Amino acid sequence: MVNIDGCDRDALIxxxxxxxxxxxxIEISDDPTPKVYKDIFPFDAPPKATWDGIxxxxxxxxxxxxxxxxxxxxxxxxxxxxxxxxxxxxxxxxSIGGPKGKVLMTECFLYTHxxxxxxxxxxxxxxxxxxxxxxxxxxKDDLQLAKEAKVEEVGMLASISDYxxxxxxxxxxRSQVISKYLDVIEEGLKQGISMRAHIEDxxxxxxxGVVVPFAKRLMALSxxxxxxxxxxxxxxLGLGLPWPQAxxxxxxxxxxxVLRHIAGVPSEWLEFHGHNDFHMGIANATSAWMYGASLNxxxxxxxxxxxxxxxxxxxxxxxAGLKGTLDGMDTLAITSVAxxxxxxxxxxxxPFYPLVGRNFNITRxxxxxxxxxxxxxxxxxxxxxxxxxxPPGVSITPYSGNAGVAFWINYYFxxxxxxxxxxxxxxxxxxxxxxxxxxxxxxxxxxxxxxxLSLVMKLMPDFYEANKSRINxx
Numbered sequence: 001m002v003n004i005d006g007c008d009r010d011a012l013i014x015x016x017x018x019x020x021x022x023x024x025x026i027e028i029s030d031d032p033t034p035k036v037y038k039d040i041f042p043f044d045a046p047p048k049a050t051w052d053g054i055x056x057x058x059x060x061x062x063x064x065x066x067x068x069x070x071x072x073x074x075x076x077x078x079x080x081x082x083x084x085x086x087x088x089x090x091x092x093x094x095s096i097g098g099p100k101g102k103v104l105m106t107e108c109f110l111y112t113h114x115x116x117x118x119x120x121x122x123x124x125x126x127x128x129x130x131x132x133x134x135x136x137x138x139x140k141d142d143l144q145l146a147k148e149a150k151v152e153e154v155g156m157l158a159s160i161s162d163y164x165x166x167x168x169x170x171x172x173x174r175s176q177v178i179s180k181y182l183d184v185i186e187e188g189l190k191q192g193i194s195m196r197a198h199i200e201d202x203x204x205x206x207x208x209g210v211v212v213p214f215a216k217r218l219m220a221l222s223x224x225x226x227x228x229x230x231x232x233x234x235x236x237l238g239l240g241l242p243w244p245q246a247x248x249x250x251x252x253x254x255x256x257x258v259l260r261h262i263a264g265v266p267s268e269w270l271e272f273h274g275h276n277d278f279h280m281g282i283a284n285a286t287s288a289w290m291y292g293a294s295l296n297x298x299x300x301x302x303x304x305x306x307x308x309x310x311x312x313x314x315x316x317x318x319x320a321g322l323k324g325t326l327d328g329m330d331t332l333a334i335t336s337v338a339x340x341x342x343x344x345x346x347x348x349x350x351p352f353y354p355l356v357g358r359n360f361n362i363t364r365x366x367x368x369x370x371x372x373x374x375x376x377x378x379x380x381x382x383x384x385x386x387x388x389x390x391p392p393g394v395s396i397t398p399y400s401g402n403a404g405v406a407f408w409i410n411y412y413f414x415x416x417x418x419x420x421x422x423x424x425x426x427x428x429x430x431x432x433x434x435x436x437x438x439x440x441x442x443x444x445x446x447x448x449x450x451x452x453l454s455l456v457m458k459l460m461p462d463f464y465e466a467n468k469s470r471i472n473x474x
Contacts, residue, residue, distance in 0.1 A: 009052045011208050012248065015262050016054070026216065028175045029209030034162035037204060040250065047239055047278075052247040056257040061267035061294045064323065065104035066315050068093055069273070071118070072107040072135045073309055074299040078347075085345065086118040087125070089300065092337045094127045096316065098328030101129030103312070104295065107155060110134045110145040119149055133196070138184050146193060153194040155232060156184060160211055161201035178214050185218065189225035196230040198273070203239040207248045207258055215263035222269075230269040231259060232297060235284055238277030238307060242287035252284045253291035260292045271295035274310040276302065281310040286318050300337055301349065301356070313337075313355050331387045360384075361392040396447035398439045402432040408452055413467045427460035434459065 040048050070093075071086055081089070090106065097103030108122075109115040122132055134154040136142035146154040158181045159168060165177050172180075181197065188195045197218055205211050215231055222229040233255055244253035252272065259265045272288030272295070274281040285296045302311035313334045320326045338356035341347040351359040361384045385391040391411055396404055406423040415421070421428060434455055438444050447455075453471070457464045 009054065009247075012052070012054060012254075012258075015208060015212075015258065016056070026208070026213045028178055028213045029206065030173050030175050031209070032173075034166040035206045035209070036162055037249065040247075041204065041239075047250075049241055049250070050247040051245050053245075054254075055244045056253055056291065058244070058253075058290050059257075059260075059292050060290050060322065061292060063268065063294050064289050064319055065102055065295050066097070066312060066319065067104050067271060067295050067297045068106040068130055068299065068312060069135075069297050069309070070106065070299045070303070070312075072109055073273075073297075073304045075109065076305050077303050077308065080114065081118075083114055083118045083121060087121050088340065088344075089337070090122045090127075090130075091125070092333055092340070093130050093300075093312075095330045095333035096312070096337070097129050098326075098330055100328045102316075102319065102327050102329050103130045105129075105131040105133050105153070107133050107135050107297075108151075110136065110142075110149050110151075116149060119151070135198075138181050140184055140187055143184060143188050143191070143193075146188070147191055151193070153196060153228075153230075154188060155196035155198050155230075156181070156188070158197045158199050158214075159201060160199040160214070161205040162210075163204055164201055165210075174210055178210070178217075181214070182217055182221070185229065186221055186225075189221060189227050189229070192227070194228045194230070196232055196271075198232040198234055200234050201236040202233045202255060203235045203250050203252075204237070205249055207255060211255075212258060212263050215259055215265055219264045228269055230271060230295075231265050232271040232273050232295075233259070233288070233293070234273040234297075235275055235281075238275040238280060240274065240280060240284040240287075242280065242283040244291065252287045256288055256292040267292050267294040269294075271297055273297035275304065276307045276309065281308070282314050282318065285310045285315060286322070289318075289322060301341060301347075301353075303347075311354075317355070332389045335388045335390060355388065359395070361390060362395050396435060396452060397445070398436075402428055405432045405435070405452075409456065412449065412453070412471060414470045415467070421463075427456075427463060430459040431455045 040050055070089060071081065075081060093103050093106055108119050110119070119132055131153070132151060134146045134149055134151040136146055136154055137157050159165065165172070165174055169177050185195045185197060199205065199211060199214070202211065218229045218231065235252070239250055240252045241250045242252055244251065246254070248254050256270065259270055260267060270293040272285055272293050274285045289296060296310065296315050298312035298315050299309040300312050302308040316329050316331060316334065335356060338349060342349060349357055351357050354360055361380060380392055396408060403423040406421055406425065406428045409428065410420045435447055438447065
């Protein structure tokens, strides 16, 4: 196992053995030299995965929730939503979360007139979930905006890595920056607002030297004012790793373990906020749940800065996988959201995007089409029609075969078990032979649904007349 400078393996072992939030406060390490982990993040090469020979146990909380930041982080990656669009999407979030409020809260900007009006109109709907929270910078002026908006909870940016402390707040020490954060958070608590510290860039931070002492002081403030102080752990550059054997600061399981067992943060106050720069967003978010965080911050369709956030719809399905139940969440509303983005916002969802992309349950291979003709479960992970309102389909290409033709007819005419036609049906073979001629002529690389329907009308006229009223929308 590789033990690198800065991970402080011995200190971690000592802290894990102590495993007590009642231990004496750990002082902030005010090293004048920034700890930027160049061994792990060389900049002229991809980040490195390192291992310290220490593992931590999986401890999934009893209660898990999805949280949403579509109207905050999601708006930092696209043109701002209108008030009407925010209200409509807020209603969809309520539907997805279901009666148990599994989409627990949504996070909003509070700066512009549009921001304030959106919060006002969403609140006027009288929905319990998702709760409406705010987002501010570490400023008492921003805190005043939260008070004016009458939000019960607000998240505050608290950049925590030395990349930020030394290069954003030039001239201030670690302890001075942390004191600034604590000052604003305490003021919010004095005003009766539950606070949430967003420890930005946590996966490049000095976890034991800065994050833990900061978190312990936050817990002390919570106890003093008898209000929750949550901690959001942003994997700002998507550098987190989902493995408990990985070293700090990149190991999401270790960060969750340290914050819970050493800093004393309850699972219900611990939230992960992932980014997808290295395709690890969903894996890291799932890992955060498995290793102690109750909350996972997401956006609809994963829309967020750079490579995007953890997609809310993905975590709905991850929740069901971990808990064995959807707990009343409405997955059909996910498809409604996707259609809203396409029709009302002009947003182009990539065809191969999971769950809501046009091709996510479409087969092109003849051997796959033959499989689903025999048993629909063979090439589908779940009943997409029941859970998402989208029946499986087939795209007719040179590789679809006669099985693909039969599959297309069965699903576009909504034929039930006893009504379905076989791949060797004479009409199917006529259409298949016609398709081969089209491909051999070089006139097309694929056959559209409208072309397929025309072929059915031409070559299976009796079938078409008997079943045309059952056609699924194309």
